[in-house]
Amino acid sequence: MIFQPPRLVPIGGMRTPEGLPQAEARLELGPAVRVRFAPSPTGYPHVGNIRTALFNWLFARHGRGVFILRIEDTDVARKVEGAVEAIMAGLKWLGLDWDEGPFLQSQRLDIYEKHARWLVDNNHAYYCWCSPQRLEAMREEQVRRKQPPGYDRHCRDLSDKEKAERAASGVRPVVRFKTPLEGQMVFTDLIRGEVAFDNSTLDDFVMLKSDGYPTYHLANVVDDHLMRISHVMRADEWLSSTPRHKLMYQAFGWELPQFAHLPMILGPDRSKLSKRHGATSITEYQEQGYIPEAMFNFLALLGWSLDDKTELMSREQIIESFTIERISKTAAIFNREKLDWMNGAYLRQMSSGEYAARVLPFMEKHLPASAARPLDAAYLAKVIPLVQERARTLAEVPSLTDFFFGGDLVYETALLTSRTMDAAKAVEALKSAAAVLGPPENWNETKLEELLRAEAVRLNFSNRDYFGVLRVAVTGRTASPPLVPVMVVLGREQCLERVKSALRKLGVTA
């Protein structure tokens, strides 16, 4: 990590309008990089949201800066119960710690109101009393005439008399920004380069609603300024809001932060990422047995890369090499198989003790009731290494290992036979295996393996057939970890019991 000595930095806007909070007009000893993650709690945080959080966090940590959490909860109608907690839990799970916040915009309403009023007083904004009915009729008319949608500026140039009348009517107005009718808004996006919007395409958007709540635009800009955000790094979908934001910065006389709009995340079919592709809430990944280290690595590569080949990278390596220049301009593809592969790779690297500790909650929760609780730690320590190589997620482990934990196996008799193994042959193989499993002195891995192989040869079975039928008898399934180690963990009695039970299924009663 490169050491950056603290230095004096000018904070936020230089020219603070009279009558507004002065917090920004001072010099402070502090880091130059200040970024924020500003989710709206309108749902549970999904992959896209968390990738935005991660990139901001990485940028802050790389630059020894500050990462701020700000909850943009001013859309009361769309607020989802529990979403704030889920956002914070998701960040914590991935280890994305914040240095300041969480700030809740709903607790800062007076600040936005004050700023909206200042804009009105300084002729950058105006009150609008248009009724919902009038706006609806306006919209219908625009559709009919095939005109672009947008407010028709009805209240923009009301005379003082008209304003006074409307104010006296008791109808609570909204505050709209007075967008210049001509000209262009040009800004440089750190990822996309120069971006330009014609002001004529922007309407006089609402900044403050009639209930006193700010819209996203107002609250976002005011807070980015007051919180002295140096870089606004956010999802691509906000790009078209940026010219409006720049207009507001100009109206306030504030310095513009840098902008970086992150590439979209698409599904493998290149359509917008949806639940179908796995864009579920981040907590679901946790429940599905993905581990935060793998998720962190995977998300970091959604739109950022070190080079065109390195996939597995530690947290420290990613922090070290995370720069905006390496963020891609083109959309990232969310590939669930890659996540599974990566998760499996992280799981295999883990020490067996660590692995056992992480998988335990999944075992407690998902193993059948036949596995006595609390689970026997010593027994688990023998079982778990047998699947560590195989499982891609921790949640798979209980179902890969449930046969270690129960008395009677439930499986179809048909599994014991196959095209090359009719019932008579299956009986022959299982009887010979039982003879090998009987003597206690045969019970070590090497010896069992040797004796069973010799039996297969003697009876002219392929290994596949011989071990196949034994595997079904002992585990109840056609695929399992290596059979002999499995049997050694299960133990002599249980294996013999299961082989006998398989023989009974095949009609052998003795």
Ligand code: GLU
């Ligand atoms: N509240 C917005 C969101 O939910 C934040 C956009 C921004 O970062 O400016 O994504």
